[in-house]
Amino acid sequence: MADCVFCGQKAAFGKAVTVGTMSFKACADCYGKYFGRDDKTVVDAVKAARIFDDTARLKEWYEDRKESLKEEAEQLRSEIGKYDKELKEKTVGTCPKCGGSMFNRGDHMLMTYVGGLPTLNRSAWNTGELNVKITACENCGYTEFYSVPWNSFEKIEKKRERLKQIEEELGEE
Secondary structure (H helix, E strand, O other): OOEOOOOOOEOOOOOEEEEOOEEEEOOHHHHHHHOOOOHHHHHHHHHHHOOOOOHHHHHHHHHHHHHHHHHHHHHHHHHHHHHHHHHHHHEEEEOOOOOOEEEEEEEEEEEEEOOOOOOOOOOOOOEEEEEEEEEEEOOOOOEEEEEOOOOHHHHHHHHHHHHHHHHHHHOOO
16 A cells, blocks of 8 residues: 555545546545645645655746746736726726725616606607716725716817817908
């Protein structure tokens, strides 16, 4: 019968802790201690015990782990960078409830009911439209709706600017 790779005692029947393609025989106590633990904890314990005879496989596992951790770190850096960029571009203020960042979720058109008795028939006769700007907090989910301005003020201001340009060109005041 094989020995436990964690403590050197006699391994229990059917008790093995698996990490990737490696299977480590264990006694009942060590099986209870290491089964279900993360891979690095198990491999570190096997390496520290110096009972497992295939040290090349352990070394290979550590090298593969380093590579996978480097790839994961790069992916996390990319995701964090994208989030930070989105945070800078799309935040429109702070949440009045929790102080988190409020994000612009765009302009949307809502269909509204207009008129007397509500019916299932939604037609141009009994419905209207309301354009809203939606902002939502990234932390608590608090959402605000604002009506989108009709841009009449902006249109008039543009017309005033254009009129001023024309008057200057024509020499009128």
